[in-house]
Amino acid sequence: MIRRLALCCFTIVGTVAAHAEPVDISGFVEGEVRIFPAAPKFPAQHDDALSPSLAFQPELRWKSDNHDTFTFIPFGRIDADDKRRTHWDVREANWLYNAGDWDLRVGLGKVFWGVAESRHLVDIINQTDLVESVEEEDKLGQPMVNLNLITDFGTWNAFVLPYFRERTFPSSSGRPGLPLPVATDLAVFESGSGERHVDYALRWQERVGAFDIGLSYFDGTGREPRLVPTLAPGGPVLVPHYDLIDQAGLDVQATLDSWLLKLEAIVRSGQGDTFFASVTGFEYTFYQVFGSQADLGALAEYDYDGRDANAPYTLFNNDIVLGARLALNDVEDTSFLSTMIVDLDNHTTLSKIEFATRVADGWKLEIDGRFFLYVDNHAIETNFERDHTLEIRLRRYF
Amino acid sequence: MRKLILALVVAALPLAARAESPEEKGLMIAKEAQRRDEGWVDSKVDAKMVLENKQGEKSERNMRIRALEVTSDVDGDKSLVYFLSPPDVQGTALLSFTHFTASDDQWLYLPALKRVKRIASANKSGSFVGSEFAFEDLLAQEVPRFTYKYLRDEPCPTDEAKTLSCFVVERKPAYEHSGYSRQIGWMDNKDYLLRKIEFFDRKSEHSKTLLFTNYRQYLGKFWRAQKLVMENHLTGKKTTLQFGDFQLNATVDQSEFDPDALSRLR
Numbered sequence: 247m248i249r250r251l252a253l254c255c256f257t258i259v260g261t262v263a264a265h266a267e268p269v270d271i272s273g274f275v276e277g278e279v280r281i282f283p284a285a286p287k288f289p290a291q292h293d294d295a296l297s298p299s300l301a302f303q304p305e306l307r308w309k310s311d312n313h314d315t316f317t318f319i320p321f322g323r324i325d326a327d328d329k330r331r332t333h334w335d336v337r338e339a340n341w342l343y344n345a346g347d348w349d350l351r352v353g354l355g356k357v358f359w360g361v362a363e364s365r366h367l368v369d370i371i372n373q374t375d376l377v378e379s380v381e382e383e384d385k386l387g388q389p390m391v392n393l394n395l396i397t398d399f400g401t402w403n404a405f406v407l408p409y410f411r412e413r414t415f416p417s418s419s420g421r422p423g424l425p426l427p428v429a430t431d432l433a434v435f436e437s438g439s440g441e442r443h444v445d446y447a448l449r450w451q452e453r454v455g456a457f458d459i460g461l462s463y464f465d466g467t468g469r470e471p472r473l474v475p476t477l478a479p480g481g482p483v484l485v486p487h488y489d490l491i492d493q494a495g496l497d498v499q500a501t502l503d504s505w506l507l508k509l510e511a512i513v514r515s516g517q518g519d520t521f522f523a524s525v526t527g528f529e530y531t532f533y534q535v536f537g538s539q540a541d542l543g544a545l546a547e548y549d550y551d552g553r554d555a556n557a558p559y560t561l562f563n564n565d566i567v568l569g570a571r572l573a574l575n576d577v578e579d580t581s582f583l584s585t586m587i588v589d590l591d592n593h594t595t596l597s598k599i600e601f602a603t604r605v606a607d608g609w610k611l612e613i614d615g616r617f618f619l620y621v622d623n624h625a626i627e628t629n630f631e632r633d634h635t636l637e638i639r640l641r642r643y644f
Numbered sequence: 645m646r647k648l649i650l651a652l653v654v655a656a657l658p659l660a661a662r663a664e665s666p667e668e669k670g671l672m673i674a675k676e677a678q679r680r681d682e683g684w685v686d687s688k689v690d691a692k693m694v695l696e697n698k699q700g701e702k703s704e705r706n707m708r709i710r711a712l713e714v715t716s717d718v719d720g721d722k723s724l725v726y727f728l729s730p731p732d733v734q735g736t737a738l739l740s741f742t743h744f745t746a747s748d749d750q751w752l753y754l755p756a757l758k759r760v761k762r763i764a765s766a767n768k769s770g771s772f773v774g775s776e777f778a779f780e781d782l783l784a785q786e787v788p789r790f791t792y793k794y795l796r797d798e799p800c801p802t803d804e805a806k807t808l809s810c811f812v813v814e815r816k817p818a819y820e821h822s823g824y825s826r827q828i829g830w831m832d833n834k835d836y837l838l839r840k841i842e843f844f845d846r847k848s849e850h851s852k853t854l855l856f857t858n859y860r861q862y863l864g865k866f867w868r869a870q871k872l873v874m875e876n877h878l879t880g881k882k883t884t885l886q887f888g889d890f891q892l893n894a895t896v897d898q899s900e901f902d903p904d905a906l907s908r909l910r
Contacts, residue, residue, distance in 0.1 A: 346897050
């Protein structure tokens with residue numbers, strides 16, 4: 247399906263390109279080393295302390311005139327230790343028709359909704375590429391017909407999503423990992439039409455003074471699977487079950503001088519009892535701290551999730567997130583973010599760091615770390631308690 | 645004798661009323677400069693920014709800047725900066741709505757995440773992409789955003805304007821969160837074009853100097869400096885902003901100046 251869509255997009259592009267401006271080519275090549283300082287918890291997991299991989303993401307864009315844009319963004323990674331992390335995807339392959347106060351996007355696309363930092367609760371259009379990163383910020387290209395209207399009464403985004411993308415998971419040798427392999431090939435869908443079930447989504451967003459407000463509704467196959475232990479012919483596995491859900495979402499940011507006040511909230515039905523979940527928080531920035539050009543931000547968010555045991559598991563049921571963000575505002579665009587996530591029920595604590603800087607023109611260095619400071623014996627995080635990770639990425643943009 | 649004094653006083657009254665205070669004269673000059681530059685409707689220009697440190701090491705940023713003229717009693721112009729390079733920030737866009745007294749609105753579009761982030765309006769004095777320009781130096785310089793005081797006339801400071809006479813006017817930011825206590829501007833009295841600004845930081849130290857050169861006239865009316873050089877006297881760093889051809893009144897699509905339209909710029 248994805249291949250056919252990509253091919254179709256290519257053909258359209260080919261016919262239009264003859265009359266178009268030259269193709270704009272950009273993108274990046276990346277070398278990554280993931281460092282696992284602790285030995286793995288499960289015997290099937292690889293025990294290499296240094297786990298290298300290579301990734302490639304070219305980005306091709308054609309603008310045929312003022313109205314039409316064609317985008318093609320494939321992505322691929324080759325991983326030394328996890329065969330499922332050696333994967334490829336078409337992040338985007340779409341045609342955009344821009345008529346000014348409305349536009350139409352058809353093909354594989356990517357959309358982001360929301361305002362919070364610790365968790366992207368209302369963001370639901372794209373499936374998470376979990377094998378790429380556990381941060382849930384890498385997304386798979388979503389087939390869509392997307393109409394956007396910019397009106398005096400806010401912006402309306404309507405989506406018809408004709409094909410479902412399954413979440414990616416590490417293989418049993420991958421880290422971080424689960425005690426049983428995730429049998430993605432056995433995935434179960436609540437909808438009789440499986441991944442061909444057509445999902446719909448609608449969003450309305452508006453600015454009222456200092457407030458940016460978004461209201462959204464989604465009707466279709468939920469992106470988060472339940473992982474159900476199942477006895478397969480080859481032994482016990484975890485089978486992803488994808489349920490049909492309805493989800494209403496609200497996201498609000500108030501921007502008041504140095505304060506950003508944030509709220510994301512959802513009500514979801516279709517996975518156990520109908521439940522409510524929210525992220526509430528703020529970010530306050532001190533500008534030009536200590537007489538330098540650097541900005542220092544303090545952020546705090548509270549995550550609540552009322553789902554029951556019949557819904558997919560979440561780590562953000564009752565958690566507080568505290569963080570500090572430093573942006574040096576230097577020529578190299580150096581930034582540093584440190585956060586601490588504390589589960590208020592069992593005190594499991596995860597510390598995260600993100601560092602990024604431009605080491606030369608076109609070269610970017612990123613260092614991300616995740617370390618468990620405390621894991622409760624009964625917490626699901628015991629599965630990952632030895633998967634402390636330091637990721638070092640060097641990207642060459644072109 | 646008393647009559648004479650009275651007569652003198654009476655005669656002097658209208659004179660006193662006509663004589664402008666330095667504040668009034670400063671404001672008049674700013675208003676005249678604004679009046680002469682009205683009616684460009686919108687503008688589109690490619691810009692190259694070269695950042696240079698004390699050791700002479702250079703780093704370059706290329707951007708496309710679109711602006712929309714807003715005629716209102718409360719709102720200033722809108723601007724949209726779209727980055728073409730360095731390659732890791734290509735596609736990043738910054739949308740700004742200025743207001744005379746209320747806080748400005750700014751949105752940043754991050755293309756990798758497809759995320760539009762509203763950013764805090766208090767960040768006026770921060771460096772723009774690591775350059776010697778602060779955000780406030782690049783936002784619309786509308787008349788009500790400052791208070792003015794005319795200081796003196798003197799020959800203009802830049803080479804291309806050295807035969808002209810300049811008004812020297814002090815202006816103080818009337819908006820919140822400025823990094824400056826005051827600025828002193830040199831504006832020629834022929835075309836009312838800014839030739840130089842000296843910036844004084846919050847500690848009243850002369851921190852930066854901005855030179856406007858290579859003025860070109862567009863559509864027979866509107867003058868634009870093709871080259872801006874900002875020098876930081878405290879750090880020895882320098883930023884040059886070089887513009888391409890300005891397209892004025894080129895019917896830039898108004899709907900582009902919307903945070904919800906940032907994702908389709910690329």
